[in-house]
Amino acid sequence: MITEIKVEIKKLPHGELPCYATIGSVGMDLYAAVDAPVILRPLERFLSPTGIIISIPNGFEGQVRPRSGLAAKYGIAVLNSPGTIDSDYRGEVKVCLINLSDQSYEIKEGDRIAQILITPVPKIIWHSVEEFTIDETERHTGGFGSSDSPYVDVAAFEKSTLLEKERILTQKIVRNRTSLHYAAIQGYTEVAKPLFITEYVSFHRTI
Ligand SMILES: O=c1ccn([C@H]2C[C@H](O)[C@@H](COP(=O)(O)OP(=O)(O)OP(=O)(O)O)O2)c(=O)[nH]1
Structure with missing residues (x-):
């Protein structure tokens, strides 16, 4: 069963509405809303505008994730992946790209640079305790390998x-x-x- 959620969006003059590439895609592509091509040299980063402003409903978040094709073929990653779009954010959605390859990469207007997902997030209310209700776990304090x-x-x-x-x-x-x-x-x-x-x-x- 597919749940549909309406999310208000403003398209700025230079922007394009994010869309699903295929029927089964879970992320919607975000487009580079740059006036002129941008050259990303190795290890350079760039905060790309997307030309959209969204009003995410309370209880949801936006996640800006990299595109695997860009990463695998050109070493282009989203530096703060996944970028978090708060439900109270009313600025332009931006994508912080980084070139992790040893070759320069050109970003042109309209390039699909990342993808966005809008996902539900429960509101957490901390409940301070001295002892956890479930204390014995298989992992226990183990972590970091x-x-x-x-x-x-x-x-x-x-x-x-x-x-x-x-x-x-x-x-x-x-x-x-x-x-x-x-x-x-x-x-x-x-x-x-x-x-x-x-x-x-x-x-x-x-x-
Ligand atoms: O990839 C991203 C990440 C964030 N944002 C916007 C939306 C988000 O709601 C806001 C703040 O992001 P975040 O909380 O990650 O940044 P911060 O460094 O903690 O800044 P702030 O103090 O403004 O929360 O910036 C983007 O447009 N793209």
């Missing part, structure tokens, strides 16, 4: 609670037998055993 390593962080493992040890072992056994090995060596076999039966079997089935 933590899931890359198949090995148990020994120091962190030693310091963790039994519940955390179970969590670490569950994750690591599925990825790599080293942690199970470690658990057995360190005498954590009671923890590892029930996990061994379920996780180790499924590990072997998936490889």
Whole structure:
């Protein structure tokens, strides 16, 4: 089912209405509303006008995203991707382009330089707590590439609670037998055993 939402738009003299390139496109192309061609040298950036002003309904945002063709073929990216268009913004929509290639790139009037999506955004009301309702998660505090390593962080493992040890072992056994090995060596076999039966079997089935 397709939901249609009316969004008010003003087309400036130099602008063109963004439109969907195909029936199934989710982003609408934004056009460069430049008076004269602009040469973007390598690593140069340019805030391109688009010639449109939009009034996004409250509860929605505009996202300015790059076009993959421009990126893949010419190294042209949207620097602040995705650009955020606030619902209370009444200025001209602009696109901050950057040339990440080693060749100059020419932007001409009417070029399709980016795409815009209007998407719903819930209003968040912070609810301060001392403890989270759901505190134990598979990721826990891991981030920034933590899931890359198949090995148990020994120091962190030693310091963790039994519940955390179970969590670490569950994750690591599925990825790599080293942690199970470690658990057995360190005498954590009671923890590892029930996990061994379920996780180790499924590990072997998936490889
Ligand atoms: O790619 C973009 C990003 C932003 N804007 C406009 C609409 C947006 O509502 C306004 C502010 O953008 P943002 O909040 O990202 O910028 P800021 O640096 O935080 O500025 P401000 O202090 O004005 O919010 O600039 C654009 O036209 N194109």
